[in-house]
Amino acid sequence: MTTPAQGLHSHVLATLGLAITAGEYPPGTVLRTDELAQRFDVSRTVVREVVRVLESMHLVESRRRVGVTVLPTASWNVYDPQVIRWRLAGADRPRQLRSLTVLRSAVEPVAAGLAALNATPEQCRELTEQALGMVATSRGRRLEEYLVHDIAFHRVVLVASGNEMFARLGDVVAEVLAGRTHHHVMFEDPDPAAVTLHVQVAEAVRERDAARAEELTRQIAVGALQELDVLAP
């Protein structure tokens, strides 16, 4: 565990970040830098750099004469991809998966609508290609290959929307899709209805039919939420 470490900093950061997001240190817990330095067998310099990063993610707060205090979940930067990855890897994967899926259900339909208005011909082509790839790999336990197309598809939609905030959710969506595939929060083969919907979204975008792209994507989202309800209690 705790990553092989190419760089002391990364190693300590990953270990501490994971531990905190996993709730191993309840909010209010106080850590001391030299204690941490000793524990990880690194210099205080390294620990301080890690603490500064953790602080920028609002996972901890550092105060003189007090120490490094672990902050409550409510103040965490939950949009930080790093934080998301830690949480998906740790104890509250279910909770995280659910809240991210709800977020997707809000954002992706709107993004698809915008993509229908803004997508370049190249993006349309790419979208169609990925949708076909999904069809091709949708049967026969080829989940890994399917996942690649699925991720690529959603990423293109988000980028094609032309909104940078949406585009940056590509990584988050990728994490969610990968997470649910790898942790079996998904049926053995993808839902055929979902596959069809993806193909239709690609069509709608190609035909510049924003309303249809939005509505179809909304249906995909609803499906994803239902699947989550069924497979993750």
Add this chain to the structure above:
Amino acid sequence: MTTPAQGLHSHVLATLGLAITAGEYPPGTVLRTDELAQRFDVSRTVVREVVRVLESMHLVESRRRVGVTVLPTASWNVYDPQVIRWRLAGADRPRQLRSLTVLRSAVEPVAAGLAALNATPEQCRELTEQALGMVATSRGRRLEEYLVHDIAFHRVVLVASGNEMFARLGDVVAEVLAGRTHHHVMFEDPDPAAVTLHVQVAEAVRERDAARAEELTRQIAVGALQELDVLAP
């Protein structure tokens, strides 16, 4: 400028972060830690800590034998409240304001729908109160007071949705609302139609009418986008 600085770290971070997000260093620009230390008249230790934080925001990348390279906008953590604040304060406020408003238009309607299902009686009360506050301050150049209620209103909706990802957008929405008020990307008095819509959203939530709450919030969002189109070219 450059903040009074309570702490060297904060000062250097704020200055550098602002400069980078303002585009003062084009992507690919290489900085050296010693040079920065000299420029800010602080030790390399401080600079290194700052660089680590900037690195965690994906504003820069640090490589041995190369230096600290400024990364292109596309890789920035645009959801980091700190980054958002810097960008709103700097050169690309218009772009940032627009993309954030689009994000709001996707998220808030869904959040309102969920709020209608999940809001506590206390949250309903709070919502109504803020809506009434908006009505009371909607005329006679009382924009500052209006803003307070507006922010509080949207924050309650997001929190009441019960989704932590939505809840954490409260700060972002606050920044957007404050930004457009303070930089006159808004009419002199709030749009009366918008005020009414807020009151109706509060009603809909109180009556657990999710579909209506969602639709009304969508109308608020559409209004905000139109206002932006009119006032920010």
Add this chain to the structure above:
DNA sequence: GTGACTCAAAAGTCGTACTTTTAATTCCCG
């Protein structure tokens, strides 16, 4: 009991010395 004073713990800052990685240059051989 309250307020001013003192103390000490912990983070913050600094300077320097040393290690490691790696881009770039050199140099040798085919």
Add this chain to the structure above:
DNA sequence: CGGGAATTAAAAGTACGACTTTTGAGTCAC
């Protein structure tokens, strides 16, 4: 003349120790 291997040096990474600053907490006088 070209390409690949060895060399070099530049910059980040790490460590350590000394010192400063802030501030919670305990103390003492009133």
